[in-house]
Amino acid sequence: MPQALVDARAIVDAASNDADVVRLAPMELDEAEQAIEQAETLWYEEKDADEAGHQAYLVIRRVEIARVVTTGAMAVEEAKALARQREAVLLEIRTAEADRALSAAEKRAEEARRDRAAAEQARMDADQARMEAQQARAEAAALAESERKLREELADLQAQETERGIVLTLGDVLFDVDEATLKAGATQSLARLVRFLKEYPDRQVLVEGHTDSTGTEQYNLGLSQRRADSVVQFLTLNGVAPERAIATGYGKAYPVASNETAEGRQRNRRVEIVILDPGEKAAEEQRPLLPE
Amino acid sequence: MDCSMTRFVLVLLLAAGLGACASVPPPKLEMGKADLALRKAEQADAAHFAPLEMRTARSKLEAARAALREEDNLEARRLAEQAKLDATLAEATAQAAQRQEARDTIRADIEALRAEAERASNRIPGETQ
Numbered sequence: 103m104p105q106a107l108v109d110a111r112a113i114v115d116a117a118s119n120d121a122d123v124v125r126l127a128p129m130e131l132d133e134a135e136q137a138i139e140q141a142e143t144l145w146y147e148e149k150d151a152d153e154a155g156h157q158a159y160l161v162i163r164r165v166e167i168a169r170v171v172t173t174g175a176m177a178v179e180e181a182k183a184l185a186r187q188r189e190a191v192l193l194e195i196r197t198a199e200a201d202r203a204l205s206a207a208e209k210r211a212e213e214a215r216r217d218r219a220a221a222e223q224a225r226m227d228a229d230q231a232r233m234e235a236q237q238a239r240a241e242a243a244a245l246a247e248s249e250r251k252l253r254e255e256l257a258d259l260q261a262q263e264t265e266r267g268i269v270l271t272l273g274d275v276l277f278d279v280d281e282a283t284l285k286a287g288a289t290q291s292l293a294r295l296v297r298f299l300k301e302y303p304d305r306q307v308l309v310e311g312h313t314d315s316t317g318t319e320q321y322n323l324g325l326s327q328r329r330a331d332s333v334v335q336f337l338t339l340n341g342v343a344p345e346r347a348i349a350t351g352y353g354k355a356y357p358v359a360s361n362e363t364a365e366g367r368q369r370n371r372r373v374e375i376v377i378l379d380p381g382e383k384a385a386e387e388q389r390p391l392l393p394e
Numbered sequence: 395m396d397c398s399m400t401r402f403v404l405v406l407l408l409a410a411g412l413g414a415c416a417s418v419p420p421p422k423l424e425m426g427k428a429d430l431a432l433r434k435a436e437q438a439d440a441a442h443f444a445p446l447e448m449r450t451a452r453s454k455l456e457a458a459r460a461a462l463r464e465e466d467n468l469e470a471r472r473l474a475e476q477a478k479l480d481a482t483l484a485e486a487t488a489q490a491a492q493r494q495e496a497r498d499t500i501r502a503d504i505e506a507l508r509a510e511a512e513r514a515s516n517r518i519p520g521e522t523q
Contacts, residue, residue: 156472163479167486174490181497188504195511202514 104151106158107141110165114138117165126175130168137161255301256377259294266389267376270295272333274371282328284336292333295375296340306384308376309333311351312358314367319353327351329373348384355392420462421471428455428474431481435488440481443488451480 114134117123123131141157144150256263261270276288284292299305311326330349337347359366378387432451441448458473 153472156476159476160479163476163483167479167483170483170486170490174486174493177490177493177497181493181500184497184500184504188500188507191504191507191511195507195514198511198515 103142103145104154104158106155107138107145107161110141110158110161111138113162113165117168120169120172122176123168123172126179127168127171130164130171134161134164134168137164252302255294255298259291259298261377267378267382267387270375270377272373272375274368277329277332277373280325282325282332284332288333289336292336293340296337296342298377299337299342299346302380304380306346306378306382306387307337307348308374308378308384308388309337309347309349310356310374310376310389311349312356312370312372312374313354314370315354315357315361316367322353323351325351326353326373333373333375346384348388350388350391352389352391356389418467418471420465420467421458421474424471424474424478425455425458425462428458428478428481431478431485435481435485438485438488439492440484440488443491444484447480447484447487451477451484454480 114137117131117134137157138161141154141161144157145154256268259270261268263269270291272288272291276285276291277283278285295307299307309330311328311330313322313326315322317325327349328351330351334344334347334349338344354361354370357366357370358372359369361367361370376387378384428451432448432455435444435448435451454473454477458470458477461467461470461473
């Protein structure tokens with residue numbers, strides 16, 4: 103057997119034992135194997151060394167072809183794997199891009215939601231402020247109206263505002279001389295007072311009887327008390343709660359004019375009705391029986 | 395002597411010519427196969443990827459044609475057979491090289507994509523501002 107064929111046989115056998123070649127270039131390997139078989143057979147039949155050398159060349163070329171085909175097929179397999187990998191990377195990138203886009207969109211949506219909420223809040227605040235302003239205006243108007251009304255009513259009562267409160271004075275002429283009985287003129291004034299007290303239930307009154315300096319202390323205190331009592335009795339009889347009106351006789355202790363003249367004495371004989379401010383209690387606001 | 399010598403030479407030439415003609419016919423089939431293999435290899439751009447094998451195949455086919463012209467049919471057959479496998483190897487080499495190039499292109503694609511993805515993910519803080 104010429105060395106060329108021996109070498110060629112070895113080269114073929116190496117390829118036959120190469121799993122990659124077996125798997126990826128089976129046809130080319132088969133052709134190489136057949137070629138070496140035929141070359142060996144030919145050698146046994148003809149013993150032609152030149153032909154054997156030629157056949158060995160062909161066999162080796164076939165093995166080379168099988169190996170190159172194997173290399174190409176491996177490249178194809180690798181390319182397929184890499185293509186899958188590329189798809190995975192692309193998917194990864196698109197997913198990441200989508201995630202970024204999504205989170206950016208969510209951020210914008212969240213901002214928009216916040217803006218809308220802020221706008222809505224601002225609108226509600228504005229509405230609220232408007233309503234409050236309207237209410238305040240209405241309240242102010244109502245207050246002004248009620249104050250105006252109160253003033254009118256107080257004017258009706260011919261009351262005076264003093265530092266003690268609103269004072270309604272029933273003069274001496276409205277009582278019988280030395281008597282506590284109310285004359286018709288007094289009941290007219292007191293009827294208006296009753297209406298006023300019914301309209302303003304948070305107001306209480308002090309009813310103070312006063313006299314001039316003539317007569318005994320005993321007599322003056324008694325008369326002034328009786329006259330004050332008469333007024334309170336009128337109020338309670340006409341539906342004013344008893345605790346809202348306290349009667350006190352002060353006698354000559356609190357003159358409003360000189361007792362030297364008849365006219366002064368006339369003015370000192372009187373019943374003063376002090377209309378207390380809302381919330382003030384009559385029981386707490388009485389003045390002492392003698393000036394301090 | 396002169397005549398017999400001439401006869402001897404004639405017989406010899408005739409025998410050689412007949413022998414050549416009778417033992418080895420012209421390798422038409424092998425020549426055609428080699429030519430076809432070379433054309434296929436050329437179409438596969440083997441001149442670029444396997445220039446050595448292509449040169450070898452071409453020169454062997456030329457040599458086979460020359461041998462055929464000189465009626466050396468045996469040499470022509472061998473040269474044609476070798477030229478055919480040289481061309482086939484050149485074609486397979488070109489094909490394998492192109493497949494490797496295709497694979498390397500995909501590999502480069504992946505690298506480029508990864509680099510782009512890297513830049514994109516690094517860009518996030520900038521984008522959100």
